[in-house]
Amino acid sequence: MNKIVPGIAAAMAVLTGCNTDLQRRQEFIPQAELQMVDADTMRVTYRLARPAPGLAFRRVTDGQRAERWVPLDDGFVLNHGGERDYVQRRDGELFTEIAFDIPATFIRLPQDYSPFMPYKDGGLLIHSGRFQACVRSCGIVEEGTVFPMQLIPGEGQHIILDGEVLTGPVSWDDKDDGTMVYLGAAEPIETDYVVAVVDQALPDDLSSALDELFPELMVFYTGKLGALEDQPMLFAALDRHTEPDGNPSSNSYSNQGGVLPGQVFMHMSGDGWLETAEVRGPQIVGFVSWFFAHEAGHLYQRGAGREFDLKVAWIHEGGADAFAALAMEELDAAPAEYIAQRKQQAIDNCLLGLADGDLRTAQDRGAFNLYYECGMVMQLAADRAIKARSGGAQDLFTLWGVYLTRVKDGAPWAEETFLPLIGEMAGAETQAFAARILDGDSSLTAQEMQAAVGL
Structure with missing residues (x-):
């Protein structure tokens, strides 16, 4: 630029x-x-x-x-x-x-980013x-x-x-x-892996979690998928307007964020964020950690910003959620119970959503969340199968490395590239399992999905 x-x-x-x-x-x-x-x-x-x-x-x-x-x-x-x-x-x-x-002020837009994310300390993204x-x-x-x-x-x-x-x-x-452009008085914090502009009004435990976790995530993902070309930026804002989702009667938690090339950002609102860690509950730190693990994962999915059919968002969104689960387990960034809960929630929501139709048409019926949840189930199943077949020498990140290479060489960012690759690396049974989710197979069960992801 x-x-x-x-x-x-x-x-x-x-x-x-x-x-x-x-x-x-x-x-x-x-x-x-x-x-x-x-x-x-x-x-x-x-x-x-x-x-x-x-x-x-x-x-x-x-x-x-x-x-x-x-x-x-x-x-x-x-x-x-x-x-x-x-x-x-x-x-x-x-x-x-x-x-x-x-x-x-912040506004929530469908599948897009707000033009403004105010910081409680007076800044503006x-x-x-x-x-x-x-x-x-x-x-x-x-x-x-x-x-x-x-x-x-x-x-x-x-x-x-x-x-x-x-x-x-x-x-x-x-x-x-x-x-994303920052306007305000905050000074950026630079490490070997990230430049961060974190709201000074964030409670110490959340700010510390970001300060410690994000560099660890960058080291983890770099080891799995190679170094990024440029040092990314991290933005975390606690809205000075306290009501979450524009609801003045609520003081709980609300958040939205995402990723642009070389940037990860999170907007938080609601007075609940200012409560003590005991009042907020330990799962909030797990939630924030998951969010940034997901978004940081997108930075390493080189090519995910290209034009593609939303019907294959399960590849990168489901992949980023699977990345988050694997990274948080490896880095011990959240209680095991929290990670297991997120996996079970994905299974439950995926099955509930597939009862209304197949995964490819989820966007058409306003169920974009299924690309995250069903996609995570598919890719955690692939990770488990790849590890079993390779004796632990390969994993989901190995698959993604091959996928990104093929896309770079001209293959489409599409199901026709990703699904056969699951078959190559995770086996025909796992490819068939993923295809059944894509097709919305009504015979799928929670027990089958739990076994696939190791719950």
Whole structure:
């Protein structure tokens, strides 16, 4: 990612007068400027290279943008329709600039990341991908397209982008799914394996768990799947707005997070996180450890960020949950009872979900969680069978190493690549077991699944 520090922001204007198709398409990408108005309001201003009739936004998951983004000029209207968010002048005239004020608060989006994750200590994590926009339509976006962005910090704030602490306005070329950018006063903590920006308001036991566990996870996964090309970043935010899931009457636990290339992040909300370890219960540390073990595992699934059919999300999501179970067992990162409970829960939920249809169509019926749960069962079964066949010399990570090599060599990130590989390394019986889960075989039993994963 190319970064431009103070004084060079003007150089980020969109490209014009170029010969290639990609360079010509850049003329349709506006520059986005983000600046804090107050502690809970972000202003984003889009500047276009030439007058245009409207602006479309690249990431559209629901109608929240039309509800939350307020144009500073009431002569503009932002509409949401189908899979499109589009802003234009009410009078239909062309324009070259439009600005919005946006609540800098967390929102839960379906299978996407919130534009903001506030820190209780005053910081803010920003997902740049939510601010990517195009003149007229984002159908012009292709590989290599960049979205010029600038972030202006407030007084006493700095910016952390790609592991660097930067002061003053910072500009960069955003691309693909965007990146997480930190705005605030916290200093990053750097180790040999990770750069972390952890909310200083987190209770000591949770903060310590992250400080100790994440480097151990990186060592574990590196030993299994090889070193990452770049040092990843870890973000952990405890929301300063206490209600979880937007429910003011609740003070329990809520969380959401995920992974972008080279980044793992977690957003926590609810006053329950601030309770003592005894009140919260020991399983909360296990839950946080599992979450980060899962997301860290994604960093090593090189290629999982590529375009693929959601129907095969059981490969990487189920794989990351299986990675988490195996890593936590190896590192003794949670009580054995907790790990066994997670495995049993996956079996129970998988069987319950398959009663309504096969795994391939889980997304179509709103049961995306099955890709995690059934996928974990399939891959823990493969791990157990591979270990038995190899006398412990190979395991699920060995299978993933072969899979990633085949994908790198041109094989699709798909069932047609992964399922036969289970047969090669874990045996025909285990491949058949996995295929029955994919097919939603009604004869599957809890006892059969328990035996497969070693419960």
